[in-house]
Amino acid sequence: MLAAFVVALLFLLLAGGIPVGFALSIAGVVGLFAHGGVPLLAGILSTTSLSTVSSYELISIPMFILMAEFVILSGIADSLFKSAAIWVGRVPGGLAIATALSGAGFGAISGSSTAAAATLSATSIPAMLRQGYEPRLACGVVAISGTLAMLIPPSIALIIFGIVADVSIGKLLIGGIVPGVLVTFTIVLTVLYLVWRNPAHAPRGPGYTFAQKLASLKGVWAMIVLLGFVTGVIYAGIATPTEASAMGAAGALGIAALLGRLGPKQLHTAALNALRSSCMIFMILLGAHIFGYFFALTGVTPRLVAGVSALDVPPWAVITVIIAILVVLGCFLDQIAILVLTVPVMLPVVMALGYDPIWFGVVMIVAGEVGMVTPPVGLNAFVVARYANRPLSEVFIGAWPHVLAHFVLIAVLVAIPQLVLWLPSRMQ
Amino acid sequence: MTMFMGTALAWLDRALRTVGIVCLLAVMVIVFCDVGARYLMNAPFPWSYELIGMYLMPAIFYFAVSDTLAANHHIAVDLLRSRMPVAMIRIVETLGSAAMACVFMALVWLFFGSAFEKFRSDSVVMGVVEWPSWIPDFIVGLGSLLVGVRLLGRAAGHLLSLLTGRAIVELPSSGSR
Numbered sequence: 369m370l371a372a373f374v375v376a377l378l379f380l381l382l383a384g385g386i387p388v389g390f391a392l393s394i395a396g397v398v399g400l401f402a403h404g405g406v407p408l409l410a411g412i413l414s415t416t417s418l419s420t421v422s423s424y425e426l427i428s429i430p431m432f433i434l435m436a437e438f439v440i441l442s443g444i445a446d447s448l449f450k451s452a453a454i455w456v457g458r459v460p461g462g463l464a465i466a467t468a469l470s471g472a473g474f475g476a477i478s479g480s481s482t483a484a485a486a487t488l489s490a491t492s493i494p495a496m497l498r499q500g501y502e503p504r505l506a507c508g509v510v511a512i513s514g515t516l517a518m519l520i521p522p523s524i525a526l527i528i529f530g531i532v533a534d535v536s537i538g539k540l541l542i543g544g545i546v547p548g549v550l551v552t553f554t555i556v557l558t559v560l561y562l563v564w565r566n567p568a569h570a571p572r573g574p575g576y577t578f579a580q581k582l583a584s585l586k587g588v589w590a591m592i593v594l595l596g597f598v599t600g601v602i603y604a605g606i607a608t609p610t611e612a613s614a615m616g617a618a619g620a621l622g623i624a625a626l627l628g629r630l631g632p633k634q635l636h637t638a639a640l641n642a643l644r645s646s647c648m649i650f651m652i653l654l655g656a657h658i659f660g661y662f663f664a665l666t667g668v669t670p671r672l673v674a675g676v677s678a679l680d681v682p683p684w685a686v687i688t689v690i691i692a693i694l695v696v697l698g699c700f701l702d703q704i705a706i707l708v709l710t711v712p713v714m715l716p717v718v719m720a721l722g723y724d725p726i727w728f729g730v731v732m733i734v735a736g737e738v739g740m741v742t743p744p745v746g747l748n749a750f751v752v753a754r755y756a757n758r759p760l761s762e763v764f765i766g767a768w769p770h771v772l773a774h775f776v777l778i779a780v781l782v783a784i785p786q787l788v789l790w791l792p793s794r795m796q
Numbered sequence: 797m798t799m800f801m802g803t804a805l806a807w808l809d810r811a812l813r814t815v816g817i818v819c820l821l822a823v824m825v826i827v828f829c830d831v832g833a834r835y836l837m838n839a840p841f842p843w844s845y846e847l848i849g850m851y852l853m854p855a856i857f858y859f860a861v862s863d864t865l866a867a868n869h870h871i872a873v874d875l876l877r878s879r880m881p882v883a884m885i886r887i888v889e890t891l892g893s894a895a896m897a898c899v900f901m902a903l904v905w906l907f908f909g910s911a912f913e914k915f916r917s918d919s920v921v922m923g924v925v926e927w928p929s930w931i932p933d934f935i936v937g938l939g940s941l942l943v944g945v946r947l948l949g950r951a952a953g954h955l956l957s958l959l960t961g962r963a964i965v966e967l968p969s970s971g972s973r
Binding site for chain 1: 816824825845848858867870876892896902903932933940
C-alpha cells in the first residue's frame with residue numbers, strides 16, 4: 369500500500385513538471401520516512417548522498433560528455449554530414465542515407481540523442497529540402513537517426529544502465545556496436561524502401577569523383593581516429609571505460625586546439641556545458657538511489673520476480689511485455705529516467721528468466737529509441753520540429769516507417785541474442 | 797533585500813561552478829597522465845583513485861547543482877505542464893521547491909555536523925596519503941546549502957506570485973529542460 373502511494377506520488381511529481389532527479393528524491397524521502405521514520409531516513413541520506421557521486425567509475429559520464437563538447441567545438445560534427453553526402457549523395461535517397469550515417473558518426477561523438485537530432489536538423493534537413501525531398505521523409509529520418517547516439521559507443525545511456533544494473537560498462541559499450549550498425553542499416557534499408565516506392569520523394573544528388581570523395585574525409589579523419597582509439601582501447605582491455613573516457617576527452621581537447629578552435633572562452637563554455645549535463649545526470653542517479661532504497665526495503669522487487677517466475681508463460685512473452693512497457697514509457701519519459709526507474713525492477717525479472725544483463729541493456733536502449741520518435745512526447749521529434757521549424761505531425765508521420773522497422777529489428781535481437789553478446793564475449 | 801539575495805546567490809553559484817569546472821578538467825588531466833605514466837614509465841599515480849573519488853567527484857556534482865538548477869538544466873517532463881493553468885504551476889513549483897529544499901537542508905544539517913565532528917577530531921581516511929575526511933562532508937554541506945537556499949527562495953517567490961498575482965519569479969521555461 370505504501371509502495372503504491374509513493375509510486376503514485378512520484379508520477380504526480382513527474383507529471384507536474386518537477387525535475388526527474390528531484391521527483392525521485394522527494395518520493396524516496398517520503399517513502400523512507402513513512403517506512404522507518406527519521407533514523408532510517410537520516411541513515412540513508414548520510415550514506416547515499418556521498419557514495420552515489422564519489423564512485424570512481426562514474427567519471428566516464430562527465431568525461432564522455434566533455435569529449436563530445438570538445439569535438440563539437442572543433443567543428444568536426446558539421447563536416448560529417450557533408451562528407452557522408454559526398455560519398456552517398458548520388459544513390460537514391462542519398463542525402464537521407466547520409467543523414468543516417470552522420471547520425472551514427474555523431475552518436476559516436478556525443479552519446480546524446482537530442483544533441484544529435486538538433487545538429488542533424490540544422491545541417492541535413494535544409495540540404496534535403498533544397499534537393500526536393502519530401503519533408504516528412506526528411507524529418508523522419510533525422511529524428512530516428514538522432515537516436516543512434518543512445519546506442520553507439522560511447523553511449524551515456526548504456527553507461528547509466530551499467531551503473532544502475534552493476535554490469536560491466538566496457539562490455540555494454542562494446543555490446544552496442546553490432547546493434548548500432550544494424551540499426552543504421554535498418555534506417556538505410558527503410559529509406560531505400562520508401563524511395564523505391566516513390567522515387568519522387570527523394571531526387572538524386574550530384575555525383576563526385578573519387579578524389580573529391582577522399583578529400584571530403586579531411587575534415588573528419590581526426591574524429592574517426594579518436595573514436596577508433598577510444599573504442600579500441602576498451603575492446604582490447606588496454607584501458608577501462610573510465611580511463612578511455614578521460615583519454616578521449618584529452619584527445620578531443622588536443623584536436624580542438626590543433627584546429628585553432630580552442631580559446632579560453634570556448635574552453636569555459638564546453639566545460640560548463642559538460643558540468644551542467646553531468647550534474648543533471650548525477651541528480652537523477654542520486655534520486656534513483658534514494659528511491660531505490662525505499663523500494664528495496666518494501667520488498668516490491670523480490671515479490672514481483674517471484675510472481676513473474678510463477679507465471680505459466682514462456683520467457684519471450686514476458687520479454688515482449690517488458691519491451692512494450694519500455695516503448696510506452698519512452699513516449700512519455702526521458703531515457704535516463706526510464707533506466708533509473710525500471711532497471712532495478714525489470715532486470716531481476718529478466719535475469720530470473722535466464723537472459724543476459726548485457727543483452728537486456730542493449731535491447732532496452734533500442735526499445736527506448738522507438739519511444740524517442742513516437743507520439744505524444746517523443747523527445748527527438750520535438751527537437752527536430754523545433755530546430756527545423758516543421759510541423760510536429762510531419763515528423764511523427766515521417767518517423768512511423770522507421771518505428772515499424774525498429775520493431776522488426778527488436779524481434780531479431782530478441783530471437784538472436786548473440787548479435788549483442790558475441791563482440792563482448794571476445795573482449796580481452 | 798530580494799535583489800541582494802539574488803545577486804549573492806548568483807555570485808556564489810559562479811564561484812562554486814568555477815571550482816566544479818576546475819575539478820572536472822583536473823579529473824581529465826589526472827586520469828590522462830595516470831594512464832600515460834602507467835604505460836610509458838610503469839609508474840602510475842597511486843593517489844589518483846582516492847583523490848578523484850573522495851574529493852573531485854563530489855565537488856563536480858555538489859558545486860554545480862545550484863547553478864544547474866538556476867540554468868534550468870535539470871531535465872523534467874512537461875507534457876501536462878503546458879496544459880496547466882498558471883496558478884496550478886505556481887502551486888506545484890511552490891510545493892516541489894519547498895519539499896526539495898527540505899531534502900537539501902537535511903543534507904546540510906547531516907553533513908555540516910559530521911564535517912565539524914571529523915574536523916575537530918582530526919579524522920583521516922588512511923590511503924596512500926592520509927586524506928582529511930571532513931572535506932567531502934563539507935563539500936556536500938556547502939553545495940546543499942546553496943541549492944537549498946535557492947530552492948527556498950523559489951518556493952517563496954512562487955507562493956508570493958500566487959498570492960499577489962504578480963510574477964515575482966518567472967515560471968520555468970517550457971520544453972524539456
